[in-house]
Structures are given as C-alpha cells and as structure tokens.
Amino acid sequence: MPATTLDIRDVPPPERHPMIHEAFQDLASGETLRIVNDHEPKPLFYEFQAEVEAFDAENYAVERRDTDEFVADLPKE
Template identity: 40%
Template sequence: MSEFAAVVKAPDYPPQLKHKVIFETFDGLDAGQAMLLINDHDPKPLYFQFQATRSELFTWDYVEQGPELFQVKIGKKS
C-alpha cells in the first residue's frame, strides 16, 4: 500500500486551479492520511495558506527540496 492516499502533480493544472485542487484533495483525506504534492518550485506560499486556513489540521514535510523538483508530504492530523 502506498504511503500516500493521493498524489497531486501541480504543474499538470492551470494556475487558477492548482490551489483549489490541492485543498480539495487535502479536504478529502481521512484523518491520519497523507497526500504527496509534486511541484516545479518551492510551494512555500501554499504552506502559508495552509497555516492561515487549516493550521491545526495539517503536517508539512519536504520529501525533496529542489532545485528542479519539490515534493511535499501533506498529512491530515488525527
């Protein structure tokens, strides 16, 4: 079984949909599950958006930190 309940490859989506898809995917996770975000740049602004809207609900762990590929494990706390 995969460590991730879902994978979002952000570059596959148009800019206006990226954050919507990421948040919808996260919101669909069960407590204790995690998703993998794959991006072509550091998604730090997204981290701050998670902090502002879901601060007690998520974990954020870099799996890979560039320079060309960024992968972040975003977990939903139990």
C-alpha cells in the same frame, strides 16, 4: 501513513490551490497529501498553516528532487 499523490506541474497556476484543498479535504485523518510541484510550495504551506485546521504543520516536509521538481507532504491530523 498512507499518501495520496497529486502531480500539479501541468495544472494552470490559478487551478492549483483549489485542487490541492479539495484533495486534502478528501483525506481521512492520519493520511498525507503528497504534491509534486515545479517550485517550492512555501506560499501553500503558509496558506494551509493559517487556514486549514486539520493540517499537521509540524510534520510537513518538502524535498527538492530537481531544479523544477519539488515533492511536499501535507499530513492531515
């Protein structure tokens, strides 16, 4: 499954979710948006689950790599 990576650690917090939504919309079906974040993106997961029909919540995954580095995969159906 191809992945597009978006490192948002240096992006101001108010700009993060709109940037992520835009990048996700640009994906083809079956692709994954991988985000690198400075905190666990639980609010983003719930937002996508509630608002983004093409989000494959069952295959969402997040990995904590360091105290300020979380990598989350947001797959598109």
